[in-house]
Amino acid sequence: xxxxxxxxxxxxxxxxxxxxxxxxxxxxxxxxxxxxxxxxxxxxxxxxxxxxxxxxxxxxxxxxxxxxxxxxxxxxxxxxxxxxxxxxxxxxxxxxxxxxxxxxxxxxxxxxxxxxxxxxxxxxxxxxxxxxxxxxxxxxxxxxxxxxxxxxxxxxxxxxxxxxxxxxxxxxxxxxxxxxxxxxxxxxxxxxxxxxxxxxxxxxxxxxxxxxxxxxxxxxxxxxxxxxxxxxxxxxxxxxxxxxxxxxxxxxxxxxxxxxxxxxxxxxxxxxxxxxxxxxxxxxxxxxxxxxxxxxxxxxxxxxxxxxxxxxxxxxxxxxxxxxxxxxxxxxxxxxxxxxxxxxxxxxxxxxxxxxxxxxxxxxxxxxxxxxxxxxxxxxxxxxxxxxxxxxxxxxxxxxxxxxxxxxxxxxxxxxxxxxxxxxxxxxxxxxxxxxxxxxxxxxxxxxxxxxxxxxxxxxxxxxxxxxxxxxxxxxxxxxxxxxxxxxxxxxxxxxxxxxxxxxxxxxxxxxx
Numbered sequence: 001x002x003x004x005x006x007x008x009x010x011x012x013x014x015x016x017x018x019x020x021x022x023x024x025x026x027x028x029x030x031x032x033x034x035x036x037x038x039x040x041x042x043x044x045x046x047x048x049x050x051x052x053x054x055x056x057x058x059x060x061x062x063x064x065x066x067x068x069x070x071x072x073x074x075x076x077x078x079x080x081x082x083x084x085x086x087x088x089x090x091x092x093x094x095x096x097x098x099x100x101x102x103x104x105x106x107x108x109x110x111x112x113x114x115x116x117x118x119x120x121x122x123x124x125x126x127x128x129x130x131x132x133x134x135x136x137x138x139x140x141x142x143x144x145x146x147x148x149x150x151x152x153x154x155x156x157x158x159x160x161x162x163x164x165x166x167x168x169x170x171x172x173x174x175x176x177x178x179x180x181x182x183x184x185x186x187x188x189x190x191x192x193x194x195x196x197x198x199x200x201x202x203x204x205x206x207x208x209x210x211x212x213x214x215x216x217x218x219x220x221x222x223x224x225x226x227x228x229x230x231x232x233x234x235x236x237x238x239x240x241x242x243x244x245x246x247x248x249x250x251x252x253x254x255x256x257x258x259x260x261x262x263x264x265x266x267x268x269x270x271x272x273x274x275x276x277x278x279x280x281x282x283x284x285x286x287x288x289x290x291x292x293x294x295x296x297x298x299x300x301x302x303x304x305x306x307x308x309x310x311x312x313x314x315x316x317x318x319x320x321x322x323x324x325x326x327x328x329x330x331x332x333x334x335x336x337x338x339x340x341x342x343x344x345x346x347x348x349x350x351x352x353x354x355x356x357x358x359x360x361x362x363x364x365x366x367x368x369x370x371x372x373x374x375x376x377x378x379x380x381x382x383x384x385x386x387x388x389x390x391x392x393x394x395x396x397x398x399x400x401x402x403x404x405x406x407x408x409x410x411x412x413x414x415x416x417x418x419x420x421x422x423x424x425x426x427x428x429x430x431x432x433x434x435x436x437x438x439x440x441x442x443x444x445x446x447x448x449x450x451x452x453x454x455x456x457x458x459x460x461x462x463x464x465x466x467x468x469x470x471x472x473x474x475x476x477x478x479x480x481x482x483x484x485x486x487x488x489x490x491x492x493x494x495x496x497x498x499x500x501x502x503x504x505x506x507x508x509x510x511x512x513x
Contacts, residue, residue, distance in 0.1 A: 017183075030168045031053060031107075043100075050218045059111030064115045064402065081184060088177065090112070095169040161299055202247055217411050269376075272485075280366075281406075282413070291305055291356075294465060308363040309364065320332055323335070333377050338480070340369030344478075347363075347476075415467070
């Protein structure tokens with residue numbers, strides 16, 4: 001086992017992890033800026049756009065727990081390289097896709113690769129870095145992942161302005177190849193052969209349960225919440241996820257280690273990180289269509305206009321360790337969530353006539369709140385893990401974060417779709433054209449252009465901004481509730497324990513020996 005005190009290459013190894021995380025962070029948002037173009041070229045509805053985004057996230061979330069265990073057992077570097085290879089293959093499939101279903105399939109394959117990369121990238125950090133350096137290492141890894149958020153739309157926008165939409169997948173190929181080479185030459189191999197075996201039944205329960213949950217949420221605005229199919233899939237999701245929890249509590253060596261959730265530091269830091277991800281993924285799903293369809297910017301201009309969020313994040317990445325050192329992680333996470341809530345409330349005041357300056361303001365505040373809350377929460381969650389459970393524990397943390405992201409896209413996207421459809425004025429349009437216009441703001445603009453109706457285009461803009469305001473208001477409320485929970489329940493010190501909780505500090509001390 002490589003240790004933080006003996007591995008003098010640990011910062012070079014961190015560079016290899018940064019290359020991998022940057023590739024994934026880049027891909028998480030490059031598709032968002034491409035969705036309006038793909039919706040026009042492929043005729044994708046809002047629901048189909050949600051699936052193009054969520055196919056990746058659902059598979060990602062469902063497979064991260066077994067992926068962490070595979071890395072613990074067979075070698076984290078080996079699984080990282082395998083994951084990057086699968087991600088590369090999925091990107092090639094996406095670049096050559098000719099319809100919505102092929103894009104969804106490619107995104108699912110990419111989710112398999114991402115599931116191997118993300119938890120293992122994080123699980124290596126406690127192995128390479130001691131407590132005094134881990135906060136800095138987590139901040140660098142988180143910043144690398146977040147750096148892809150604005151870079152993805154900028155590079156993706158440039159590609160869309162010069163090439164076809166498949167180029168946003170093709171750009172992943174050289175980036176994934178660089179990540180593979182960096183891991184191969186710079187990252188030491190670490191493993192824990194005593195880790196539990198991958199449970200195929202639990203993996204299947206997780207995948208089908210999450211898939212059913214997301215499907216029900218996405219289909220509800222179109223079919224209605226009382227539709228038998230929607231109710232059936234949501235009911236099945238509850239039963240499947242409950243069966244997963246029951247099974248994991250009964251097996252001797254569970255894939256989903258419930259003892260980790262009994263630790264207050266791990267549980268509430270994970271909850272905070274999950275809610276931040278819920279808010280951010282929902283925001284990044286609804287914002288690009290506003291910038292493109294409503295404000296009229298092209299794909300590249302849209303990517304550039306997401307940069308203020310990165311500016312706020314960079315400030316927060318430097319500020320967060322100082323806030324933690326002076327006031328503690330609980331104060332930092334709570335304050336960050338309050339800032340994020342303020343950004344959501346401010347953003348909900350956006351109107352059709354607000355202009356980009358107002359959007360840039362609340363985007364900057366969003367980045368600041370995101371960094372202040374997520375970095376200390378992630379570090380607090382990872383610090384609560386014993387080193388022999390680094391893979392499975394970080395896999396659980398990232399799984400819950402990605403579940404939050406998938407539900408964020410599904411729930412907030414569905415909320416937006418319903419509000420848009422209800423508000424859109426399609427008076428005088430034929431039934432077919434009215435149905436098409438109600439599918440998305442991009443579709444409404446295409447119909448308006450075809451029939452020559454400036455009134456329909458104006459109504460589409462107003463309806464979309466109305467729906468986006470509702471989404472941002474919900475994000476603000478969620479962030480404020482999260483801030484109150486963090487202030488009330490996060491431990492004041494990293495090793496604070498609830499009565500009766502397992503002695504994780506002792507386990508970490510034993511693991512270091």
